[in-house]
Amino acid sequence: xxxxxxxxxxxxxxxxxxxxxxxxxxxxxxxxxxxxxxxxxxxxxxxxxxxxxxxxxxxxxxxxxxxxxxxxxxxxxxxxxxxxxxxxxxxxxxxxxxxxxxxxxxxxxxxxxxxxxxxx
Amino acid sequence: xxxxxxxxxxxxxxxxxxxxxxxxxxxxxxxxxxxxxxxxxxxxxxxxxxxxxxxxxxxxxxxxxxxxxxxxxxxxxxxxxxxxxxxxxxxxxxxxxxxxxxxxxxxxxxxxxxxxxxxxxxxxxxxxxxxxxxxxxxxxxxxxxxxxxxxxxxxxxxxxxxxxxxxxxxxxxxxxxxxxxxxxxxxxxxxxxxxxxxxxxxxxxxxxxxxxxxxxxxxxxxxxxxxxxxxxxxxxxxxxxxxxxxxxxxxxxxxxxxxxxxxxxxxxxxxxxxxxxxxxxxxxxxxxxxxxxxxxxxxxxxxxxxxxxxxxxxxxxxxxxxxxxxxxxxxxxxxxxxxxxxxxxxxxxxxxxxxxxxxxxxxxxxxxxxxxxxxxxxxxxxxxxxxxxxxxxxxxxxxxxxxxxxxxxxxxxxxxxxxxxxxxxxxxxxxxxxxxxxxxxxxxxxxxxxxxxxxxxxxxxxxxxxxxxxxxxxxxxxxxxxxxxxxxxxxxxxxxxxxxxxxxxxxxxxxxxxxxxxxxxxxxxxxxxxxxxxxxxxxxxxxxxxxxxxxxxxxxxxxxxxxxxxxxxxxxxxxxxxxxxxxxxxxxxxxxxxxxxxx
Numbered sequence: 001x002x003x004x005x006x007x008x009x010x011x012x013x014x015x016x017x018x019x020x021x022x023x024x025x026x027x028x029x030x031x032x033x034x035x036x037x038x039x040x041x042x043x044x045x046x047x048x049x050x051x052x053x054x055x056x057x058x059x060x061x062x063x064x065x066x067x068x069x070x071x072x073x074x075x076x077x078x079x080x081x082x083x084x085x086x087x088x089x090x091x092x093x094x095x096x097x098x099x100x101x102x103x104x105x106x107x108x109x110x111x112x113x114x115x116x117x118x119x120x
Numbered sequence: 121x122x123x124x125x126x127x128x129x130x131x132x133x134x135x136x137x138x139x140x141x142x143x144x145x146x147x148x149x150x151x152x153x154x155x156x157x158x159x160x161x162x163x164x165x166x167x168x169x170x171x172x173x174x175x176x177x178x179x180x181x182x183x184x185x186x187x188x189x190x191x192x193x194x195x196x197x198x199x200x201x202x203x204x205x206x207x208x209x210x211x212x213x214x215x216x217x218x219x220x221x222x223x224x225x226x227x228x229x230x231x232x233x234x235x236x237x238x239x240x241x242x243x244x245x246x247x248x249x250x251x252x253x254x255x256x257x258x259x260x261x262x263x264x265x266x267x268x269x270x271x272x273x274x275x276x277x278x279x280x281x282x283x284x285x286x287x288x289x290x291x292x293x294x295x296x297x298x299x300x301x302x303x304x305x306x307x308x309x310x311x312x313x314x315x316x317x318x319x320x321x322x323x324x325x326x327x328x329x330x331x332x333x334x335x336x337x338x339x340x341x342x343x344x345x346x347x348x349x350x351x352x353x354x355x356x357x358x359x360x361x362x363x364x365x366x367x368x369x370x371x372x373x374x375x376x377x378x379x380x381x382x383x384x385x386x387x388x389x390x391x392x393x394x395x396x397x398x399x400x401x402x403x404x405x406x407x408x409x410x411x412x413x414x415x416x417x418x419x420x421x422x423x424x425x426x427x428x429x430x431x432x433x434x435x436x437x438x439x440x441x442x443x444x445x446x447x448x449x450x451x452x453x454x455x456x457x458x459x460x461x462x463x464x465x466x467x468x469x470x471x472x473x474x475x476x477x478x479x480x481x482x483x484x485x486x487x488x489x490x491x492x493x494x495x496x497x498x499x500x501x502x503x504x505x506x507x508x509x510x511x512x513x514x515x516x517x518x519x520x521x522x523x524x525x526x527x528x529x530x531x532x533x534x535x536x537x538x539x540x541x542x543x544x545x546x547x548x549x550x551x552x553x554x555x556x557x558x559x560x561x562x563x564x565x566x567x568x569x570x571x572x573x574x575x576x577x578x579x580x581x582x583x584x585x586x587x588x589x590x591x592x593x594x595x596x597x598x599x600x601x602x603x604x605x606x607x608x609x610x611x612x613x614x615x616x617x618x619x620x621x622x623x624x625x626x627x628x629x630x631x632x633x634x635x636x637x638x639x640x641x642x643x644x645x646x647x648x649x650x651x652x653x654x655x656x657x658x659x660x661x662x663x664x665x666x667x668x669x670x671x672x673x674x675x676x677x678x679x680x681x682x683x684x685x686x687x688x689x690x691x692x693x694x695x696x697x698x699x700x701x702x703x704x705x706x707x708x709x710x711x712x713x714x715x716x717x718x719x
Contacts, residue, residue: 026483026487028487050483051263052262054206056206057192057206080263081263082263103192104261105206105261106257106258106260106261107184107208107209107212107256108123108481109122109191109192
């Protein structure tokens, strides 16, 4: 029979654990820039991360001030491995929010968001 | 929640894969198992542990795929086909297959002797299992220097697996030998053929004319033979070699190496030394690649985690150095002190592996440029300031804070004030406990009730940790469990209550010191590990990092306090040094909490 002390040791070692993932993939750069006010509607969205991204499993959507969302079609080829690009629909003046979710090459799923404003 | 599970699973995989590769190296190089060697005793034990570790690795790796699939699920459904095309899923599937194959081979080898092919397959499978882990690390996702980083990461992980996994197998081996020693002696070949090793690990036969070599069961005499091949014979330092089937002269002894424990420990000591060298060299280069400059070591969450790993590693190496010297001096070196140090090395090593898993979820410091804190800002958080003795009103806090289930993107000043008040009062509780524990150590008997102070701390934290959740806030009790932060806070409260109850009962004689005294050190070590990697930081905001930078020393002190108490309980003799170590760690934790500040 295994002594209770060994069970306790095993339980303790197994429980010596870590915490939630925070922000593995870091958004380094975007166009439009986060927080920017644009005078002309952007034609394309570009996101650059600090690592390689699995583009087929990356999602980007655009939300207007009322929270109505539309998914953007992410280009799966062409751009560099650490960048996502997507054509923008025609936007009305106002505040827009970009929400993204990416799967990095090493298997971490990370989400984020930022806003920009289109001047009237 | 999925991110939390992912880190847990990655940490578990690192530990399990270490058991596998460390076990294969242990079997082949330390126990000298190999082709033609029939498995028995410690070899069979190691192979079974390898089989279990490999199977669980496959299971945990499958779970990581399921977690990712769940996270990627959209309203359109489960993107299984797309996921299977990714580098991550492809590597995970290969690792699952490797885990199953290694588990199957190890299980077969544990049952009967096999030829070189099976052993080569076992070794290759275990190596690939650990090497492929690099393909799931930061290295594979980097834009530059990918090949170099993959190579360094693989070397780092193999070295860690051989070392930490080897420590685990050494601990298991010692446990096996201790059990053998405790078994009643049997006489004659009949008993030997049942596979029961008699005599023992730590046994020293004085005046015996045995040489440590195999003795046939037919010639068995209880005082000479049954102590057997595991026996540490005084003055014997037989270089070990595995016993081939063709060498078999007795039913039981035929399958185990004829080496004494001193040789086993010295072999492992040499292997561990080489592993640590590779681990450190690869780790230094990786750190330079991922951190980039000195200031990032203290100015980012990634850098602070690396520093924490280094401090824990230095503590392990200090123990290892003591053991190394002891092993080099001794002739038969599996004594109690050495094994107790090995247990602590293993415990801290596993904490480091989980910290490494947590590290993979953080962006490398070199990438964090805009939200990096300066050294002066970090030092400022450790500068003592008067504690808050009054709490901000809860109604105002709830009105200003974001709803519980909303993503946290900012923290209001009132939230910081609330948190500081909580930390300061928690500090008073811990400081009181530490001082009472010191008084108990100095002979004040009434101070032995110090663990009861923890019940007050648990109640305080349960009420105030998450003011937006039940009972103070609008979010329901069960609803709030969906947030990892709340879940972790409540897990801490349960840990604290268990800690208080068990330790108080042990100190007042209501429970025996063994095994119940071990609850304190293990929970302390667990809490330290949790705190070390506990993070509220979202989007790596500098202010959040600065708010939590004191968690790192608290976590390290917690781990040291736990393993200090473990040593005090386990070391032969009074263990006064270890006793004062954990007491002073407790006082230091209290002091840091009392002066904690977030702004």
